Amino acid sequence: MTTSSPKLYWKTFIALMALLAITWSVGYIDLGPFNLVFALAIAMAKAVLIMLFFMHIRGGSKLLHFVAVAGVLWLLILLSLVLGDYVTR
């Protein structure tokens, strides 16, 4: 079986909605630079939940994990090298 029980999908959805409620309400509080850090942390948590349970990374092959991580890693290389330039000017 590739897919999971409907219960797990519903739990994932409820967790995603809870995270949406948190990120939305924190958007109304001034945390300075931590607004961005917090928002990105929650977005990443949501992305991980979607990938693990909706996209079946959990229970997927090692090769699949590798490709999923590579996609994110390449984006991080792009962002960090360019930002490294801007931050140190």
Add this chain to the structure above:
Amino acid sequence: MNATTTAVVAEQFDDIQQQHSAAKLGMWIFLATEVMFFGGLFLAYTVYRFTYGHVFALASRHLDDVFGGANTAVLLFSSLLMALAVRAAELGRRKQLVRLLLATALFGILFMTIKGFEYRKDFVEHLVPRFDFRWDGSDAANAELFFWIYFALTGLHAIHVTVGIALILVLAALASAGKFSQNFMPVEITGLYWHFVDIIWVFLFPLLYLAGHR
């Protein structure tokens, strides 16, 4: 031989398991290239927010977070429906599959409808770059830049949602004709694409609507 009785394993594969793995791997590699496709715009966003953070925060507050937040919920729910549809396909429940696919597409259409009303509001409030763009504060050029990036990112995302809706409707038609009785991979693969589009929006919502607290 008609489609439902044809052996579902293509000749280059040893067995159905290997064919499934290859299909999934291919889709994940495509999605990795999609990350880089959106990545260029995310990079532009990152650099300009780093450089003009103050005016980006001000510009972000002009967007209506009720549209953005509601649309996040709509897409998350459509992802749940899609995950349930893939399960129905794997279990060979044809009627349930058709219903869930149609419901997923319906929520995709709801997302696009809300987005349409939001774009209309942006236009009325003179937030569309080059179309009578108006900015009260200082640094109007960089505020306009924020809205360029906003329309580029949400526009590219909206194109992806539209493609997803079309794919899901085609799947629903095929499913009602009984095409997925032995091979549910097309449903699973399209599901991966739909969840990916959802993930992009999960990042767009805080980055565009919640940059600079309200």
